[in-house]
Amino acid sequence: MAKITIQNLTKYFGEKLVLDNVSLSIEEHEVVCLIGASGSGKSTLLRCINDLVEFDKGIIELDGVSIHDDKFYKTNELYKRIGIVFQSYNLFAHMNVIKNITLAPRYVHNVPKAEAEAYAMELLNLFELDGYAKSYPEQLSGGQQQRVAIIRAMATRPDVLLLDEITAALDPELIGGVLSIVKDLRENGMTMVIVSHEMGFARDVADRVCFLDQGKIIESAPPENLFSNPENPRTRQFLQRIIEAGRM
Amino acid sequence: MISQKPSQPSSGRRNRKFREKYLPTIISILSVIVIFWAIRSAVINAEQWPRIKAQFFDISAIIEVFPKVLRGFGLNMLVWVISIASIALWALVLAIFRSFSGAWFAPLKIFSIVYIDLLRGLPTLLLVLLFGFGIPALRIPGLPHHSVFWGGIAIVMAYSAYAAEVYRSGMEAIHDGQRAAAKSLGLSQMQALRFAILPQAIRNVVPSLLNLAVALQKDVALLSVLGVRDAVREAQIYTARTFNYSSLIAAALLFLVATIPMARFADYVTRKDQERRLQITR
Numbered sequence: 230m231a232k233i234t235i236q237n238l239t240k241y242f243g244e245k246l247v248l249d250n251v252s253l254s255i256e257e258h259e260v261v262c263l264i265g266a267s268g269s270g271k272s273t274l275l276r277c278i279n280d281l282v283e284f285d286k287g288i289i290e291l292d293g294v295s296i297h298d299d300k301f302y303k304t305n306e307l308y309k310r311i312g313i314v315f316q317s318y319n320l321f322a323h324m325n326v327i328k329n330i331t332l333a334p335r336y337v338h339n340v341p342k343a344e345a346e347a348y349a350m351e352l353l354n355l356f357e358l359d360g361y362a363k364s365y366p367e368q369l370s371g372g373q374q375q376r377v378a379i380i381r382a383m384a385t386r387p388d389v390l391l392l393d394e395i396t397a398a399l400d401p402e403l404i405g406g407v408l409s410i411v412k413d414l415r416e417n418g419m420t421m422v423i424v425s426h427e428m429g430f431a432r433d434v435a436d437r438v439c440f441l442d443q444g445k446i447i448e449s450a451p452p453e454n455l456f457s458n459p460e461n462p463r464t465r466q467f468l469q470r471i472i473e474a475g476r477m
Numbered sequence: 478m479i480s481q482k483p484s485q486p487s488s489g490r491r492n493r494k495f496r497e498k499y500l501p502t503i504i505s506i507l508s509v510i511v512i513f514w515a516i517r518s519a520v521i522n523a524e525q526w527p528r529i530k531a532q533f534f535d536i537s538a539i540i541e542v543f544p545k546v547l548r549g550f551g552l553n554m555l556v557w558v559i560s561i562a563s564i565a566l567w568a569l570v571l572a573i574f575r576s577f578s579g580a581w582f583a584p585l586k587i588f589s590i591v592y593i594d595l596l597r598g599l600p601t602l603l604l605v606l607l608f609g610f611g612i613p614a615l616r617i618p619g620l621p622h623h624s625v626f627w628g629g630i631a632i633v634m635a636y637s638a639y640a641a642e643v644y645r646s647g648m649e650a651i652h653d654g655q656r657a658a659a660k661s662l663g664l665s666q667m668q669a670l671r672f673a674i675l676p677q678a679i680r681n682v683v684p685s686l687l688n689l690a691v692a693l694q695k696d697v698a699l700l701s702v703l704g705v706r707d708a709v710r711e712a713q714i715y716t717a718r719t720f721n722y723s724s725l726i727a728a729a730l731l732f733l734v735a736t737i738p739m740a741r742f743a744d745y746v747t748r749k750d751q752e753r754r755l756q757i758t759r
Contacts, residue, residue, distance in 0.1 A: 281661055308663030319658035323676045332672060333662035367756070381662070 238287035249444035262431040265441035312382030316394040320366040372403030538723040550708035568640030596638035604631040609703035624703040647682035684747035
C-alpha cells in the first residue's frame with residue numbers, strides 16, 4: 230500500500246481551476262519532486278496533503294485512511310505524522326529556537342517538557358545548531374532559520390515531510406547547507422514530497438520527478454529519464470527555459 | 478587648504494565650525510525670546526489684560542481652590558487607571574471574538590461586529606449620560622447605583638470599541654505564514670492565537686494603545702457631567718460660587734502635568750517600536 234494516495238484531486242480558487250483531477254501515489258521512503266512553472270499548482274497540491282488547503286473534489290489518503298477521517302481530525306495525528314517546511318521559514322519570531330521546536334510536541338501532542346527539549350537538543354546537535362537553542366529567529370541567518378524550521382517539522386517524529394520551495398528565499402551560499410540536510414533525511418528513509426526550483430537538487434535527491442502544468446501532472450518519471458529525455462513537449466519547453474535561465 | 482595640517486585648524490576653519498555648530502542654536506534661542514517677549518508685551522499691555530488676569534489667572538483663587546481640585550483630579554486618575562486595565566482586557570476579548578472563523582463562533586463574531594459599530598458611532602458624552610444617569614435611575618436591586626461606576630462603564634465600553642479595532646489591525650498585520658505554520662503544527666484556533674498571533678500582535682499595537690490611553694486621560698473628565706466631584710466639577714463649583722474661572726485653569730494645569738509626559742512616553746515607545754521593526758526587516 231502506498232504511503233500517500235492522491236485520487237482525482239480538484240481544487241478551484243474562485244473560478245480558477247488550480248488542480249485538475251490530479252492523481253499521484255507516493256510509496257514509503259520515496260522522494261517525489263514536484264516541478265513546474267509558477268502557478269502550475271505544485272505548492273497547492275503539496276498543501277492539500279497536510280490539510281493546509283481545502284480541496285473541492287477527490288481524496289487524499291495517508292496509509293489508506295482519508296486525511297478527513299475522524300481518526301486524523303480528532304487526534305491531531307495528521308499534523309504529527311506529516312511535517313511541512315515553508316519557503317519563508319515561518320518561525321515564530323517572538324519565540325526562541327527551542328520554544329519554536331518544542332511548541333507542537335508540548336502543547337499539541339502533550340509530550341512532557343523535558344522529553345520534548347531533550348529531543349529538540351538531539352536534533353539541534355545533529356544539524357550542527359546546538360549553540361543556538363536560546364537564540365531568536367532574527368539573530369540567525371536565513372540558512373540557519375530554515376534548518377531550525379526543518380527541525381521544528383521533525384520534532385513530532387513525522388513519517389512524511391513536505392518541503393515547499395525551502396531554498397527559494399536563501400542566498401546562494403546558504404542553499405548547500407539546507408540541501409545536504411534533505412539528502413541526510415533521504416538516506417534515513419524519510420518519505421518526502423518536495424516542491425523545488427533547484428533542478429540539480431531534484432535530480433540528485435528525487436526518486437521520481439513530476440512535472441505539473443496548468444493544474445495537471447503532465448509527466449512523471451525518474452529524474453534521469455525526465456531531465457535527459459522528456460517525453461512531453463511542454464516538459465521539454467519548460468526544461469529548455471530553465472537551462473536558458475542558467476538554473477540547471 | 479590641502480597643505481595645512483589638520484592639528485592646527487586655521488582661524489577660517491574655526492570660524493566655520495562656530496558658524497555651523499553654535500550659530501543656528503543662538504539664532505533659535507534669540508528668535509524664540511524675541512517673538513515670545515513681543516507676544517507677552519502685546520498681551521500685558523492690552524486694555525483688557527487686567528480683567529482677563531483677574532478672571533483666569535488669579536493666583537490667590539488658584540491657591541484657594543487647589544486642594545479640592547487636586548482631590549478631584551485624584552479621582553480622575555483613579556478612574557483612568559482602572560479604565561485602562563478594563564479596556565485592555567475587554568477590547569482583547571472583542572478582537573478575539575471578531576477574529577473567529579467557523580459556524581459555531583458566528584454569534585460571538587457578529588456580537589463583536591455590532592458592538593464595535595454601535596459604540597464607535599456614538600458620542601462618548603451621550604453614553605456617559607445614558608449610563609451614568611439612566612441605569613442608577615432604574616434602581617435595580619443588586620446593581621451598584623453610583624454615577625462614577627456607570628459613567629466609568631460607559632467610558633470603558635466606548636474606548637473598548639476603538640481598542641478592539643487597534644488589536645484587530647495588529648492581528649491582521651501578522652503574516653499569513655505564521656498562521657499556516659501554526660495550523661500545520663496542529664495548533665487549534667485558540668492555541669494559534671495564544672502562542673503565535675496574539676503575542677506578536679499585542680507587541681505591535683502597544684504604541685497605538687498608548688495613544689488611546691493619552692486620549693482617555695482627558696476624556697475621564699466627562700464624568701463631571703454626572704455631578705461626580707472630579708477636578709473639572711470641583712473647579713466648576715468654585716466658579717459658580719465666585720464667578721472666577723481661575724479654578725478651571727488650576728484643573729487644566731493638573732491635566733497638562735499628567736498628559737504631556739504621557740504623550741511623550743507614547744512617542745518614545747512608538748520610536749523604539751519603529752527601530753525594532755527596522756532591525757527585523759533589515
